[in-house]
Amino acid sequence: MPESSDAVSSRRRSFFEDLQLLIVILLGVVSVATAYVSFEAALYGGQQAAAYSRGGAAQTEAESIYLEANQQYVQDAETLTRLSEYQIEMEGADPDVAAAASEKYDQLYFTSVSEDLDAAIAWAQAENEADPTTYTDPQASEDYQDALFGAWSDADTAAKALLAQGDEANQYSDRLTLNTVLMAIALFLLGIAAVIRNRRAQWILIGVSSGIFLLALGLTVIVPFTWF
Helix, strand or coil: CCCCHHHHHHHHHHHHHHHHHHHHHHHHHHHHHHHHHHHHHHHHHHHHHHHHHHHHHHHHHHHHHHHHHHHHHHHHHHHHHHHHHHHHHHCCCCHHHHHHHHHHHHHHHHHHCCHHHHHHHHHHHHHHHHCCCCCCCHHHCHHHHHHHHHHHHHHHHHHHHHHHHHHHHHHHHHHHHHHHHHHHHHHHHHHHHHHCCCHHHHHHHHHHHHHHHHHHHHHHHCCCCCCC
16 A cells, blocks of 8 residues: 555655754764864964974073083183193293293183183193194093083073974964864855755765765874863
8 A cells, every 4th residue: 555645745754854863963073073173273373382482482592502602612712722822932942931921821721721621621632642643622522512512402402392392283283273174164064964955965965074074083083182
């Protein structure tokens, strides 16, 4: 016995209502996911700004430390040059000149040679005595270089690490922003599906929007979760 028109109409209406319910559920799921992704993108954006700010400040401090260390390096180079000149005068034939040069040498050494430079001079003297054919510059000492520029190296490394954190946060923020756009497109397609009456078109829109959403969701999952 064929179904009555009322029964067919009732079944179609029930199917249409179920499809509408599915669209509403999908709209809710995608909306919540979009809000989450947008929130995470904003957090990464804040982390990026904070890391860049701290990194810039640390880089400025590192540059200041380097300039101070380089100034000391240049001053030590001038001191070594003057010490060498006094040594030459001390080895001269004129005893008065030699005595005056020795006094100047001792005074300059006492007032201008730091412990680090003194150790570097002792190291260079030992190297030069061991191999007289090759001159060893005291300022080539690794210990001297570390003592002078070690603080700058540490500060510069810390600044670069902070800037690298900012770059990483920026990448995550950009990726999450893209995912937000994809989810917004999925929401737009689901919104269209909710108002049209053509079931074939509705299923096509549901399928396309679901595919876009799942793609965006998969891209979101691989981004590390962050918090305040």
